[in-house]
Amino acid sequence: MNDDVLDEIQRRVLWLxxxxxxxxxxxxxxxxxxxxxxxxxxxxxxVTAMTALWFQHLDAEDRVAVKPHASPVxxxxxxxxxxxxxxxxxxxxxxxxxxxxxxxxxxxxxxxFSTGSVGLGAAAPLFAAVTxxxxxxxxxxxxxSRFVALIGxxxxxxxxxxxxxxxxxxxxxxxxxxxxxxxxxxLDRVVPGIRINQWRGQFExxxxxxxxxxxxxxxxxxxxxxxxxxxxxxxxRMPNEQYQSLFGLAGPALRxxxxxxxxAEVAAFVADIADDELGPLVTDLGGHDAQxxxxxxxxxxxxxxxxxxxxxxxxxxxxxxxxxxxxxxxALLSTEQVDALRTAxxxxxxxxxxxxxxxxxxxxxxxxxxxxLSRPPRERxxxxxxxxxxxxxxxxxxSTQEVFGRVLVDLARDPQVAxxxxxxxxxxxxxxxxxxxxxxxxxxxxxxxxxxxxxxxxRWTESPAGQHIELGISEMNLFLLLGQLGLSxxxxxxxxxxxxxxxxxxxxxxxxxxxxxxxxxxxxxxxxTPSGITLAPEGGxxxxxxxxxxxxxxxxxxxxxxxxxGSLDWLLCDALGQIAGGGAPAATAAPAEDGAYYFRLSTRxxxxxxxxxxxARLGDAVLRRQVVAGAYRLVDAHQAYPxxxxxxxVQLAASGAVLPEVLAAAAELAEEGVAAHVVDVTSLDRLYxxxxxxxxxxxxxxxxxxxxxxxxxxxxxxxxxxxVHDAASHAMAWLGSAVGAPAVPLGVDEFGQxxxxxxxxxxxxLLPGSIVNAALAALxxx
Numbered sequence: 001m002n003d004d005v006l007d008e009i010q011r012r013v014l015w016l017x018x019x020x021x022x023x024x025x026x027x028x029x030x031x032x033x034x035x036x037x038x039x040x041x042x043x044x045x046x047v048t049a050m051t052a053l054w055f056q057h058l059d060a061e062d063r064v065a066v067k068p069h070a071s072p073v074x075x076x077x078x079x080x081x082x083x084x085x086x087x088x089x090x091x092x093x094x095x096x097x098x099x100x101x102x103x104x105x106x107x108x109x110x111x112x113f114s115t116g117s118v119g120l121g122a123a124a125p126l127f128a129a130v131t132x133x134x135x136x137x138x139x140x141x142x143x144x145s146r147f148v149a150l151i152g153x154x155x156x157x158x159x160x161x162x163x164x165x166x167x168x169x170x171x172x173x174x175x176x177x178x179x180x181x182x183x184x185x186x187l188d189r190v191v192p193g194i195r196i197n198q199w200r201g202q203f204e205x206x207x208x209x210x211x212x213x214x215x216x217x218x219x220x221x222x223x224x225x226x227x228x229x230x231x232x233x234x235x236x237r238m239p240n241e242q243y244q245s246l247f248g249l250a251g252p253a254l255r256x257x258x259x260x261x262x263x264a265e266v267a268a269f270v271a272d273i274a275d276d277e278l279g280p281l282v283t284d285l286g287g288h289d290a291q292x293x294x295x296x297x298x299x300x301x302x303x304x305x306x307x308x309x310x311x312x313x314x315x316x317x318x319x320x321x322x323x324x325x326x327x328x329x330x331a332l333l334s335t336e337q338v339d340a341l342r343t344a345x346x347x348x349x350x351x352x353x354x355x356x357x358x359x360x361x362x363x364x365x366x367x368x369x370x371x372x373l374s375r376p377p378r379e380r381x382x383x384x385x386x387x388x389x390x391x392x393x394x395x396x397x398x399s400t401q402e403v404f405g406r407v408l409v410d411l412a413r414d415p416q417v418a419x420x421x422x423x424x425x426x427x428x429x430x431x432x433x434x435x436x437x438x439x440x441x442x443x444x445x446x447x448x449x450x451x452x453x454x455x456x457x458x459r460w461t462e463s464p465a466g467q468h469i470e471l472g473i474s475e476m477n478l479f480l481l482l483g484q485l486g487l488s489x490x491x492x493x494x495x496x497x498x499x500x501x502x503x504x505x506x507x508x509x510x511x512x513x514x515x516x517x518x519x520x521x522x523x524x525x526x527x528x529t530p531s532g533i534t535l536a537p538e539g540g541x542x543x544x545x546x547x548x549x550x551x552x553x554x555x556x557x558x559x560x561x562x563x564x565x566g567s568l569d570w571l572l573c574d575a576l577g578q579i580a581g582g583g584a585p586a587a588t589a590a591p592a593e594d595g596a597y598y599f600r601l602s603t604r605x606x607x608x609x610x611x612x613x614x615x616a617r618l619g620d621a622v623l624r625r626q627v628v629a630g631a632y633r634l635v636d637a638h639q640a641y642p643x644x645x646x647x648x649x650v651q652l653a654a655s656g657a658v659l660p661e662v663l664a665a666a667a668e669l670a671e672e673g674v675a676a677h678v679v680d681v682t683s684l685d686r687l688y689x690x691x692x693x694x695x696x697x698x699x700x701x702x703x704x705x706x707x708x709x710x711x712x713x714x715x716x717x718x719x720x721x722x723x724v725h726d727a728a729s730h731a732m733a734w735l736g737s738a739v740g741a742p743a744v745p746l747g748v749d750e751f752g753q754x755x756x757x758x759x760x761x762x763x764x765x766l767l768p769g770s771i772v773n774a775a776l777a778a779l780x781x782x
Contacts, residue, residue: 010051016076023090041317042069052293061145065113065121068101078109114520119158122151127484129173135492137464163474174304183316209308213286230265247324287314380489381582394565397605403565405433424469432501442466475510483517486524504528505544518556529601532726533752534657543752548727556595559685561655564611602657630686631714637675644675653679654724665771720778742781744774
């Protein structure tokens with residue numbers, strides 16, 4: 001492609017990206033006095049690399065994650081390609097406009113990977129490639145895709161980057177390319193020294209192919225002349241801060257700064273170079289040479305047995321008057337500087353937002369690339385029906401963790417559902433009860449692996465046919481992989497049913513990636529197990545207390561905490577059914593949910609008889625509907641204790657492993673003449689959302705809020721409530737407001753310690769006696 005055409009395009013991209021930020025800050029009156037912001041300098045450093053990608057290198061099937069602060073460049077490119085309406089350009093960071101950072105779910109143009117929390121957008125394409133390798137092995141090869149991440153060099157300080165690079169599951173991915181915007185500046189400063197040798201070594205040690213694009217063609221030609229090697233040695237040795245300072249200088253001042261400390265042979269070499277030519281020469285970095293970047297991309301394409309990383313030397317603020325300034329990260333060009341840039345690009349206020357003239361070579365190229373990069377729509381629904389139940393039964397006390405594994409094995413026997421199930425865990429597959437599923441389906445590996453040991457309990461057979469992806473001990477990697485498995489319908493053209501497991505206390509270690517996946521619209525199931533102080537002997541370090549609150553509060557996540565085998569069976573089948581349906585509501589579920597499902601489970605075996613009694617009382621259809629909606633009355637005191645018809649009434653609401661203590665407390669209260677209903681809350685999340693929907697409807701319409709059906713059926717009486725939870729007490733405390741009655745919340749509000757379940761429940765007031773006293777206190781509050 002003609003260099004002049006690419007240069008014309010990149011100059012227009014630079015202008016539009018700069019003006020998009022300028023318009024957001026100078027053309028729009030927000031009325032609140034809060035700075036809108038934007039990143040003109042951070043965008044400028046990637047203009048050349050991104051122009052070369054979209055206007056030359058990429059194919060329609062390639063997927064790209066864009067550095068968060070380069071979002072204006074991305075939107076400028078999409079506009080020039082005809083994929084974004086002009087009306088959005090002045091609406092960066094405005095309601096309904098272009099997002100601050102690329103967003104799959106909120107931007108009007110098509111974004112492959114959300115970015116924003118630095119480090120995660122870089123790793124996402126890596127795990128999307130892991131997903132593609134799995135999809136190709138199980139469902140036939142898809143059209144070839146390259147998975148590209150454009151990242152800032154400061155992002156390499158994020159620990160999750162190196163967790164992803166080092167994980168065995170990400171090795172050998174020849175369709176991955178990371179492009180590091182090596183501008184040697186962070187948010188606060190010019191970085192002292194250059195860490196390229198350290199980073200190169202770390203990537204190479206992990207088996208990556210490393211390419212450096214350091215010099216543009218002007219410098220390369222100068223180095224080839226007699227004496228040019230001295231110039232190269234000096235530029236390579238020059239302190240980073242000194243080199244960066246050159247971009248703010250010109251003429252004799254630049255020459256003086258450049259030669260400060262330089263050997264005499266360097267001064268002699270540049271003596272005959274005019275002042276107005278010296279600056280463009282010595283600042284000619286490879287990251288701003290389109291052909292150099294295209295050559296680097298081709299080198300990466302040629303290496304197909306491992307991932308590649310390109311270090312593109314750039315300057316922050318390239319092409320702008322703030323280039324190289326140590327504090328230019330969030331700096332904004334003045335109106336006068338923008339006016340000058342507009343004029344330099346041959347534009348006027350009337351033409352500044354125009355696309356490239358379609359009759360010119362640049363405009364023709366834009367039209368060709370739009371056609372070349374167009375994609376057909378993707379279908380997110382799987383097209384199979386997940387059964388409502390596997391009819392799991394338990395004739396003896398059993399834990400929810402055990403039942404979770406049994407239900408997965410039963411689903412793996414279903415010929416419709418089985419091919420699409422894929423599980424993953426960060427080295428905890430067997431201890432979270434995935435062994436049965438692994439025995440049935442095997443472990444995924446790109447090639448057949450020989451097994452050197454025989455284990456009658458666990459057949460760890462690794463092959464391309466396996467359906468479990470094992471990860472190293474990294475909860476960040478778990479959620480990054482789940483996030484990409486849950487987007488496989490879009491990024492790999494194949495919907496899946498992803499299921500992950502993790503020790504519940506360590507959900508928090510992967511929380512940033514968990515949030516990233518759900519913000520991106522990913523759909524998967526994750527089980528945190530075991531959980532709470534019920535994991536008694538393990539002590540405070542392994543006892544999760546705030547994860548229920550996290551699950552309840554995370555947008556795009558449905559939090560579920562069943563106590564009994566039958567309810568877990570229904571809830572897990574419903575969750576997978578919603579994923580398979582692409583978000584369509586299940587027959588008996590709440591309104592359609594679009595996101596992930598988080599099950600908080602336990603290793604405590606509990607008696608299943610109370611649930612079976614409720615099943616006999618209500619019938620399967622009614623009970624399932626209430627379980628899926630979020631709560632049901634496990635014990636109806638008026639039916640269980642008819643002689644207490646006129647007695648004081650209290651409601652005991654609980655989730656998960658504490659139900660045996662709550663049932664015992666209800667029996668004690670009956671002996672004391674108090675009728676205690678027991679409500680098993682299977683999903684605090686669904687109950688809370690139903691309550692909030694009615695409240696907000698009332699607020700917005702100035703009407704009296706109604707009581708949602710799920711709450712009305714489980715809490716039929718407006719009587720005092722005691723909430724009991726092996727988690728922070730506040731997670732359930734809102735139920736009193738929802739029911740409209742006094743409430744006493746019991747839970748775990750301190751770090752736990754080692755002991756027996758009974759000892760720890762006693763410490764945190766979760767034994768029947770404490771629950772009885774709480775119920776009497778709640779009655780006294782009426």
